[in-house]
Amino acid sequence: MEPLPQSKQHIEQVARDALDQFDKVSAAARNALRSAPALGIDALASVNTLTSGAAVQRLGQINRENLESYQILTQEPAIARIAVVDEDGQQRVYYICRTTPITSVPNLASYRAPVGRLASLPVGSEFALPNGDVVEVVERAQLQPSRLADGWDSRDTVIEADELGLFTVESLRSVLYADNSEQTSEDRLAQLLAEESETANIVEGVRRSIITKMGLRDQPILDQYQDEIFRLPLDQRLLILGPPGTGKTTTLIRRLGQKLDSAYLEEGELRTVEMIASATGVSHANSWVMFTPTELLKQYLKEAFAREGVPAPDMRIRTWTDYRRELGRSTFGVLRTASGGGTFVLKESAETLLPEASDTPIKWFEDFDAWQRTTFINDLRQAAVGLSENASANISLVGRRLVEILERANSNSLAATFSALVGEVGGIQSLVSGLKEVTDKKIHAALNLQLNRDNGFIDVLAKFIDGLQQTPDIDTDDPDDLEADEEDATSPRTGRAAAVTAYMQAVRAQARTQARKRTLGKNTRNGKIIEWLGDRGLGESDRADVGASLLVQASARRFTNPVKRYLDAIPRRYRAYRRTRQEDGRWYRKDGFSPTDIYPLELDVVLLGILRGANELLSRANIVRDIDLPVWSSLKPVLDLHKNQVVVDEATDFSPIQLACMAALANPRIRSFFACGDFNQRLTTWGSRSINDVKWVFPEIDVKEITVSYRQSKRLNDLARAIIVAAGGTDSGVTLPAHVDNEGVPPTLLENAAEQDEVVDWLAQRIREIELFLEQMPSIAIFVESGAEVQPLADALNEALAAENAQVVACPKGQVMGQDNDVRVFDVQHIKGLEFEAVFFVGVDRLATIHPELFDKYLYVGTTRAATYLGWTCDSVMPKKIESLRSMFVANW
Template sequence: MSASEAVELANNALGVIQEIENRASEKLANRGSDATGALAAINTFNGSTVVDRIAAITDSVTQSLLNLVREPAISRVTVERDDGEIDTYYICRTTGISLNGAKLASYRTDLGRLASRGAGDEVEVQIGDTRVVLRVLENLELKPNKADGQWDSIGGIWRREDEPPQTIPSLRKLIAPHDQDDFAAMLAGNTDDEQKFVEGLRHQIRSAMALRDQAILDKFQDDIFRLPIDRQLIILGPPGTGKTTTLIKRLGQKLDWEALDEHERSLLNAAHYRSRWVMFTPSELLKHYVKEAFSRENVPASDEHIKTWAKRRHELARSVFGILKTNTGGTFILKEDRHHCGTETIDDPCHWFDAVKAFHRHRIIKDLQEGAALLSDSAPEHTRPVVDQVLSAVPNTESGQLLEAYAAWNDLEDRIEPLLRASREKTDKLIREQGNLLYNKNKKVFSELASFLDSLGQSDDEDDDGEEFDDDSGEETTQPSHNEVQKAFLAFQRFLQSYARSRYRGRSLGKTSRAARIRDWLDERVPSDEWLKSLGGEMTFQNALRRFRNAWKRYVLDVPISYRAFRRQCLLDQTYGYQRPESPTHIDTTELDAILLLMLSSARELIQQDFVRRHLDQPRFTELLRISNQFQYQVLVDEATDFSALQLACMENLSDPRTRSFFACGDFNQRITGNGLRNLEQLQWISDRLRYRRINTVYRQSRLLNAFASELLSLMGGDLEASGNLPEHSTHEGVMPALAENLDSKSISSWLADRIGEIERLVREMPSIAVLVPSEKHVKPMAEALTEQLESINLRAVACVDGQTLGDETDVRVFDMQHIKGLEFEAVFFVGVDELATTKPELFERYLYVGATRAATYLGVTCHHALPARLKALQQRFVESW
């Protein structure tokens, strides 16, 4: 490029950047105090405070304009049309303006694809109503930066056909007058040409703990993030390939109505689509880490949008599905520190879950078939027209047509209800008369019964089969207005219902059941056999008929009961490696995931049935409406391989049935949880629509660190298809990792301080640095010891306890290594790798791989004794210092 061409390029680009800012500022002037306040913040300080201020503004147009003021453009692309006409487009993250004399396009639109294409590529894009093919002649990546009132672009990449890419340290310097003589340039270590152009892709030092701001994706990532909203995909690839950034870009595009096509718009509710999305991360630290990246994409991201699965699971299980006990209901108590399931089940839960699902549905069908038999036997003659219609649907359940049967029974609801009401009036009168008889003989009888009930211990034995159908609901037992005496009478009522039905059918109560214990306590006060059979006939009819009223509810709401029965049977049969829980009400996290998944998937099936979908807002479908309100138009998952197949399936089932939009990213080699996703087969089990794509170009690491990571990957028997490849023209050579062996705790902190000082001298500024320790108990002691060592150079080490504390940008951060998935730093120190090999022999190589791939340039490893034997082959890859 000649000097005159360089000046023309720089003048044109900087001029348009200034015009974009001016025009956006003009349009903001009349948009209210929020816009004015944020604009003032941009003009005084360009940092994370501004990003937060913009993100807090709910008006998307105002947000777009403020982002244009802060960052006017991200690319300048010159293209040639088929007819030979030359055009230049300026691509912005978002747009909301037009300029005379310059063509602007949002990166999220079809024209925005130009920014991801290299010189010589041909791209078919939509311009108005026409599809045209454009050939990219040159592409200048812009990284706008404003200082002293003037715009510049720092470290942009310029690509031309048949020439290697060039990094332009400063566009402003291309047009600045030459005011430094050759001698001064020599003393500064630069020539004038080196100040203006650097051949290849130059590394940008990581000075802050934040996701790399990748304004423009490469063409492979670009194709992925533009896929239609109703796709399901997991992006697989090594660390530093921009997987998370691709997810964030995709979300931003799908929240931009103007960037959506007609098909996508038809799937969304325009009033709510911007708020109905969720992204799951494996840790609170990573959750905080991605927020600023979302804000840069003009995507407001609250705690309601970015969640850990542990938190969301607890919300759903306690407040939506009623799985966990509360003061008003629930079945189980979660014991997060227990493991009731066997190791094989945790490693591969798919077959086990399918068995739970089959058990649940078989139990439902069995109860319906039993109800059909009871109904045929006990139905009064005048109810036969309705009963025959009810029974006509039952045989279909065996052939798997349960949903069709629910639809048929739903149409009979209005005819079933009067029959139940009339029978209930008879039985209520009989029971109240019996209660009144007892009370008149002994005014304290129900107080005494209450005391007896309190003395009964919890039993895992089931009461009489089908007892749950004896009442219209069990809600009265949980009403706070009922005192102990009233609750005792309700227990007496349930006993009579159950016992009378058993006597009518000639069956016995379970010896240790609650009903049997109440019968023995009542003794001679139990009503006569004749009375019981009279009540029992009506109760049998009610019990049978209730199985077909709102029958669909059990398909969802009875899952906890079915699971408890399933586990009881497995403990008897000694299958699936179960360990008996301390209490029948206790479940571990794997069990809770399974119960939640089955309830979610069952609810989704029902919600998509016509008889539900058309009447979802009616009171009888309250439970399903509450569940449907949890569905999101977009579900995204970061570090997906740290989640189990059950957990990912739950997340997929939280996607709205209309979009089924589920996008995830991960790397099997980075799985550092015992229950994490293991293989592609488990992906297919999660959803038959779920596809995967691999990306392998690594933008984080130096050439030497990438080679180290690849050799470690091979050594640990990892997935070699996920090995990273550096961009073709990367100039980031880096340094070899440093290793120190046979160090005690004090010597380790001293060695770390020496290496940190060495890095500062090499880089001439303090980059982002992380120190990873084997467990949480090491975090504070290491931070204190290292701070003492760093005092002489005025640095401090901050203990990031439980991955929560982030510290200041110049701090050296100390983490338990389990919290650092997804993060990146210029330098990483891995402390005590030999200790980790002893405490976590199955996973320590994965931990080292994850830790090593957090570093962009500098990696340090220490051992209390020697490098573990399984890593000896890497010894030659290390140096003592830099």
């Protein structure tokens, strides 16, 4: 429908005002970039020598933020124009920008500021300004600035006014500079063409934009409900649920961007983050981490953050796969490294678990955590009783005091137990040092005896030790000898010094196991060394004395640094737990893997045990205050992991255990955790399946559901909802935005096409149709059921479309290849979070056979990647589970 004359006049006024504002803001931003003085230390009224570091760091951050804001404003001066009327009938106009505004431009406000909410309110809404004035929104325009050679423009501007209705303007510049001169009768053709151009430029309603490139959709302005969510306080635990295309990730990014900008924090929030920054030396702007399931999504998230002016280096946006390995390998020493240490070898292919473990991960973790805590406390009690029964009066006295402390302490509270033991640490350390001095003297004497007999003994031993280093099947972790010699933990790995350390450790291990009336494991490192030594260790009498003393030392050493012993030994306790549960036939397979193998989901369980145990202690203010004391210092690695904000994209792809690990990274003073996802899009067998899974992590988490989808046409949205119902799920209830031309075209289907040539020919025809309809090549993706099919299909389709000069690009493992208008081929496993104008799904029935557990999820996710055009192919016919959907498809367009 052609707009009325008064609508045209008003649109012209809006266009003139908006383009003038673009000129003013961009010019002011360019001037600011050229002339803005960098704030220096002299900007501070006074400098406290103790806190000046944090203050200067904050000044540097302000300088960077200002420069980044000016740069953004030169390219995008404003994203909305809002007209409001106050209670006196006076109208004023606000322009909203994405970043921090330039103060010299009046009525320009950041979307992050409270007044920025005006941009998300529908016409007719009332809003209380920060100064208390109540205004009504009477007009709003969503702007998309574009700098052209001859001036500014705004493309696909949506204008809504109280009395004039809602229009989409393809080009504001064309509204102002169309040829409106009177035409002579001879120019009637030019006049008709000009009228047609004007009618095409301004259309009633909201016109959908064509997706021409891969990536996350840029949605500068959130809708009213999304806007409420992103403005919630910093110290919130939030989960956003919603179907594809509802702007969940956009809301998450927008919230993080606002909460990182200290200018828009509440006064109390600002005090808290500044206090944390002063204590940790890490600025609030750098204290965040975001988790995403795939590397491909990570790259698109980085682009989306860049649009918001938020620096997002790799260390901030992480896949859990990479972060988990880093924690296990470098932070907590769970995984072995070339330099030694670590209990396990991480193997993706390890078949260690029974289905019940991945099906009920919460019960599995709770069983382990209860077992390992009980085992630890029982070990403490047993050690204390053993010391109390020692023949030495001095040792017995120490043991009785420890028994009394453990009886009084609440065994369910690690913090209470450890705090009660602190006062005994000094005396016990002296006891251990005295006993160790005696036993080491005897072992050194035995070693010196061998050196006196053979001066080259230590070099031969060193060579043997080096050989063991290269033997992969040697078990360096003996489950029957869990007494780690802490003083040797950082000893050399090669050479004579390493040989001496190895000799001492092996001889101690032999004496200790003999005192326990056991034997060393033959395939352990210590066992191999003792076998090689033969009679060149301790004599029988000395071995008995040393063994008895070592058992006392081992019992006492449990109390010299109980926190460190608790945390460091969790991996070893897990190994013992696994062995116990294998015998019980629970959680684990009986055989088929090495004792040192660990499957990734198992590593999650171990990491969560460490993180939760440490955080239980760090929740005590007095412990954090005394963190530098040796008894608490082993908590520092976890304290250093804490972030002011933890955000999770596609949360349902992560298990409850993984989500709990991420949640454990949230600074306990803020506990800011924000996640988004959709249970219908879960593409992992271990992913979270219900709200209860997430509430196990945070019982008080606030769940918000978004139902308005901005991606798909009505026909494809109807199909997506039908897939959920056909798979036995509940209709998502998703709705489409009002006033949008969104009917779309029906999806297409090709059945009985097992030969690649037939499939390729059909795909080529459909792609030609799409380009013909749109007069351009939009963003098109083709999904196949395995990585092996990606390249062959891309090559064949490339040849089929050669005459059209269309480029088809293979994207193995979800890598981003090619140019924006290329057709891309993906393995279906790497499609999460993306959107395209057109999607083709090859071999739908084959996918149902190969992935029966996740078939409906893959189908739903794949279908919802398409905005307008969708095609499926089947080797034979549509799977029985979804054959009721056939009537929704056509053969071609």
